[in-house]
Amino acid sequence: MNAFIHHFTFEFRTGIRNKQLLLMNYLFPLGFYLMMGFIMAEINPLFRKDIIPAMVVFGILAATFLGIPDPLVNARENGVFRSYKINGIPSISILTIPALTTILHLMIVAVLITVTAPLFFDAPLPVNWLNYALIFVAMAFACAGLSVLIGVVSPSSRMTVLWSQLVFVPSMLLGGLMLPYSTLPDVARKFAQLLPATHAMNAFNGLAMGKVATFSPWGSVIMLFVSGVLAFGLAVYLFSWDSRNTTRRGHPLLALLVLLPYIVGIFLLA
């Protein structure tokens, strides 16, 4: 427990001390939130209704996909994991503690957005706070798991950018943050259901914000939790201590199994 606390404290401080992580955890999500609030809410007043869930989901996407994988790859390439292994630090701690500290930073960001949006932009507050918190945790858990998995299977920093952007950019365009899911064409809807952001926005709408969900909101919550568990499980399974040690338990392409719950969801959630 003592070891966990020291590890957690160090990782949490790193999230503020490291300029890149400070940018991804706080400056980028909060800056984007203020910009969208001042500009988008003027252009499209209906956006006010979505600003809290949309900007919380954006914050999660930025802090996880743009903040978690790269430090993992750098640590592995610089021999930090070898040093951890020698000192008995288990792989599960190496993978879960940065995810947990990122989720804690995200909670702070989510609170800031939720408290200030009604004051600055006349945004409506959630109608069900418990569900709001639950969906936040489910989305943060799913995205943190996916990001850790990307960090584990990417051979280089460049590849983390590619894999992360493959999730981040479509999530921004199709995930229901900027455009309502219901306005997307059929093909785009199917594709959007592969993205955690779509499920988070669907669940926020149906369970927390007093709006109507497009498909089963509880199905979306379950989907997020299942994919998070699967992503962390695959990350632990595919973890390698250093790039020179080529003995990995499975091929990196096994990571694609993380899409399985979302693919099943396309058929089950209607």
Added chain:
Amino acid sequence: MKNSVIEVKDFRKTYGNYVAVDGISFDVKQGEIFGLLGPNGAGKTSTLECLEGLRTPNGGSLRVVGLDPVSESRKLRNLIGVQLQSAGLPESITPDEAMRFFCAYHNVAPRFDLLERLGLAEKRSAQFYELSAGQQRRLVLALAVAHNPQVLFLDEPTAGLDVATRVELHGMMRELQAGGTTIILATHDMAEAEQMSDQVAILMKSKIVNIGTPMEITATGAGLTKISVRTQASSLSASGITFPAVSQHTSKDEYSIYFSSDIGPTVLAIIAHINAQGDTLIDLRVERPSLEDRFLEITNAGVDP
């Protein structure tokens, strides 16, 4: 008789078709400092990494404190300390945090005194990337010994260290040794290996080509002793002078240097010659071959001695 803390038998490590270590065997007793020497690519790092449990051997057997480094690596973690050649710490960690963090995983109290002893007192709150290369190595060293390991692996421990820290490190190694810690020292610094090691193994082309105490290893070479002589009137610089048992002769910085297989007759003959010439002896030095001389002899030959 002391127990063997490290037992290596017919150990073999390959990477694809490349044989990094080819069937080497050696034992290290408790409390010994064991030097592992060899040119780059000789197999030192592969041997160390397999003993540390970072890599899996392809043949033979390895035991460290009676444990298999691969299958019993968890038990081994608290019994060994490792200073890797590359630092391997997160960029933003401070020495204080690193000490708390690693000691917590070893379940021991943090040893901040080690940071002070290794000259890091002023840098305890600096981030790792802000430390100089030497300070980074000192921090890693402090972390490696903080949990009082039974076996300490040091890979090039004095590279990049200033003289004072190097002396401090050697003192610390002696203290650990006196407390029963076994130290495996991989180094390119022959003077350090000769000064510190009880036993030395020289690795060459994946095999051990010589093993023993530094004294035994130097004694197994050609056995030539170096005699350096300087006189007031340089009476030894005339050509054509020969002395008994001398096989090579050279000059450097006003010194005449002789390599002798039997120093007694050679020294007596040199002194007799100086006296006969009416010259005055200023300096005469007799040096046995160093470990470095022997190492170069072996590596230059490139074959088993």
